[in-house]
Each structure stands twice: as structure tokens, then as C-alpha cells.
Amino acid sequence: xxxxxxxxxxxxxxxxxxxxxxxxxxxxxxxxxxxxxxxxxxxxxxxxxxxxxxxxxxxxxxxxxxxxxxxxxxxxxxxxxxxxxxxxxxxxxxxxxxxxxxxxxxxxxxxxxxxxxxxxxxxxxxxxxxxxxxxxxxxxxxxxxxxxxxxxxxxxxxxxxxxxxxxxxxxxxxxxxxxxxxxxxxxxxxxxxxxxxxxxxxxxxxxxxxxxxxxxxxxxxxxxxxxxxxxxxxxxxxxxxxxxxxxxxxxxxxxxxxxxxxxxxxxxxxxxxxxxxxxxxxxxx
Numbered sequence: 001x002x003x004x005x006x007x008x009x010x011x012x013x014x015x016x017x018x019x020x021x022x023x024x025x026x027x028x029x030x031x032x033x034x035x036x037x038x039x040x041x042x043x044x045x046x047x048x049x050x051x052x053x054x055x056x057x058x059x060x061x062x063x064x065x066x067x068x069x070x071x072x073x074x075x076x077x078x079x080x081x082x083x084x085x086x087x088x089x090x091x092x093x094x095x096x097x098x099x100x101x102x103x104x105x106x107x108x109x110x111x112x113x114x115x116x117x118x119x120x121x122x123x124x125x126x127x128x129x130x131x132x133x134x135x136x137x138x139x140x141x142x143x144x145x146x147x148x149x150x151x152x153x154x155x156x157x158x159x160x161x162x163x164x165x166x167x168x169x170x171x172x173x174x175x176x177x178x179x180x181x182x183x184x185x186x187x188x189x190x191x192x193x194x195x196x197x198x199x200x201x202x203x204x205x206x207x208x209x210x211x212x213x214x215x216x217x218x219x220x221x222x223x224x225x226x227x228x229x230x231x232x233x234x235x236x237x238x239x240x241x242x243x244x245x246x247x248x249x250x251x252x253x254x255x256x257x258x259x260x261x262x263x264x265x266x267x268x269x270x271x272x273x274x275x276x277x278x279x280x281x282x283x284x285x
Contacts, residue, residue, distance in 0.1 A: 033062070034063065034064050034141065035055070035060060035062070035063050035064070036065070036170055036173045036174040037060075037063045037064070037065050037174060037177075038065065038085055038087045038171075039067060039083070039084065039085045039088035039090050041174075041178070043090060043151060045060055045144065045146070045151065047146040047149075053146055056178065056181040056182055058181055060144060061143060061144065062141070062143055062156075063141075063143075063144055064139065064140065064141050064142075065083075065085065065139075065140055065142075066085060066137060066138065066139050066140070066161060066166070066167050066171075067084050067085035067086075067137065067138065067140070068083065068084055068085070068135060068136065068138075069081055069082070069083055069133045070082045070134070070135070070243060071134065072131055074126075074127050074130065076096070077096055078093050078094050078096045079093070079094045079126070079127075079130050080094075081130075081138075081155070081158065084242075084243055084246050086245070086246055086249040086250065087250070088235060088238070088246070089235070089238050089240070089242060089243065089246065090153060092140060092142055092155050092158075093152075093154060093155060094130075094155040094158060133160060136161075137160070138158050138159060138160055139158070139159055139161055139166065139170070140157070140158050141155070141156045141158075142154055142155045224253060224261050225261050225265060227253075228247065228251065228258065228261055228262065228271075229265070229271070229281065231247055231250055231251060232247075232271060232279060232280060232281040233281050235280075238280070240274050240278055241272075241273075241274040241275075241278035241280030243277055243278055244258065244259060244262065244278075244279065245277075247262070247279065262279050269282060
């Protein structure tokens with residue numbers, strides 16, 4: 001398990017001068033550690049003073065999360081990944097590493113045509129590598145910021161996960177950090193119970209208390225249609241809607257039954273289909 005433990009900076013992620021600077025005394029709000037999180041926690045993070053992002057009432061800057069890549073969009077400035085982990089979905093951007101090695105820069109050192117070909121080949125290779133990540137689990141190291149109520153996730157490193165044990169380890173590590181951050185499990189003596197009851201506790205999973213919506217808010221009738229609508233309302237800000245697998249995992253429901261309910265709600269106009277296997281709440285519902 002130690003191979004998966006990456007809870008703080010090391011020389012691989014920080015230059016020598018930066019590592020040395022980290023040892024110097026800094027204001028508490030400016031100290032940065034890499035915190036393992038779920039996507040739901042990232043979306044629940046709130047802006048604080050001086051451009052600080054807060055999770056569990058504590059500063060959050062660098063994070064690591066795991067999820068499945070559902071889409072890749074390439075642009076001249078970088079690549080946008082749409083990633084989900086069963087608790088939510090977000091868009092994260094990996095900016096191009098070609099800054100400083102553009103065609104113009106290379107032309108000054110040699111033939112312009114050769115430089116164009118080199119940059120083009122480099123971009124094509126990067127695009128193929130990124131496209132190969134679709135529908136695969138990845139581990140993401142990123143920096144989070146919030147601008148105009150929009151969560152910005154800037155990827156520093158993204159890599160495919162080859163051992164699924166890493167996913168399980170990440171979730172356990174996320175729980176450990178969350179519990180430590182709020183001061184203990186809810187109901188324990190100490191600060192845990194009161195901290196967990198406050199705002200900005202960054203619940204890890206979709207039910208608010210860590211339990212699926214199916215268990216936490218199913219209601220007396222346990223009506224799956226109502227639970228589906230409630231789930232989609234929680235994520236109505238996600239432009240592309242929620243993938244059916246995320247809905248099934250979040251509700252703890254049967255896939256085929258959930259699919260039937262989604263199709264029925266779609267036909268009745270309560271929800272709509274942004275694209276294949278994604279569903280979103282219809283405005284005013």
C-alpha cells in the first residue's frame with residue numbers, strides 16, 4: 001500500500017528551491033499539502049479570504065483524486081478531461097507542456113518547416129495518448145481554485161491506473177483525511193460531531209453523511225423516481241448531466257431498474273438526455 005501513498009509534496013513534484021522554501025515558516029493559510037479527495041468534495045469546496053479555497057474549514061490547494069475519464073477535448077492551449085468517480089463529475093484542464101517550444105521558438109534555431117512538423121507530431125502524439133485514457137481509471141494530481149463561483153481544476157499530472165487496488169486505497173485514504181480533518185467520526189466525543197454538522201464539511205459521498213441517497217433520503221415510500229430526481233437536482237450545475245453508472249452507484253440501485261426509471265422520466269419531461277447515458281434535471285423540476 002505504501003506505493004500508493006502520496007499525501008504530500010516530494011522532490012518529484014517540487015523543484016529543489018521550492019522544497020527548500022517549503023521548510024521556511026509560512027502563514028498557515030498558505031501551507032500546501034496534497035490532499036486526497038473525492039470529486040464531490042472538490043465541488044463542495046468554498047472560496048475563502050485571499051483567494052484561499054476551503055474544505056472542512058481548512059485551506060485546500062493541491063489535491064489528488066481518481067476517476068474514470070468520460071471525455072477528452074483538445075485545444076491549442078491544452079486538453080480538457082471530463083472525469084467522474086461515482087460521487088460526481090467535473091472538467092479538469094491539462095495545459096500544454098509546449099510553452100516555450102512553439103513553432104516560432106524552434107524556427108529561430110533552424111528550419112521553420114521542420115519546427116512546424118515537430119510541433120505537429122508532438123501534438124498528435126499527445127492527443128493519441130490522451131484519447132487512450134477514455135473509459136479508463138486515472139489518478140490526477142491538480143491544483144484547485146475558485147473564480148466567480150466556478151471551480152477550476154488545473155492538472156499537474158494525470159496517469160492511467162493499472163492496479164485497481166490503488167482506487168480502493170485512495171478512497172480509504174480520503175476517508176482517513178476527512179475524518180482527521182473534522183476531528184473524528186460523527187458521534188465521537190470531541191470536535192468531530194460539531195464540525196461535521198457545520199457547513200463546508202465536504203461530505204465525501206453523495207448522501208451527505210457518507211451514505212448513498214438510497215439510504216439517507218429515500219423517504220417512506222422509497223420511490224426510485226423521486227430519489228433519481230433528488231440525485232439529479234444535486235448535480236444540476238453539471239452541464240453534461242450525470243452518467244447512469246454514477247446515478248446507480250450514488251443511489252445503490254439496480255442498473256436495469258434505474259435505466260427504466262430514467263427513460264420514463266425522460267419521456268415525461270422531468271429530465272433530459274444531454275448525450276448518450278447522461279441525464280440531467282429539466283429546469284424548474
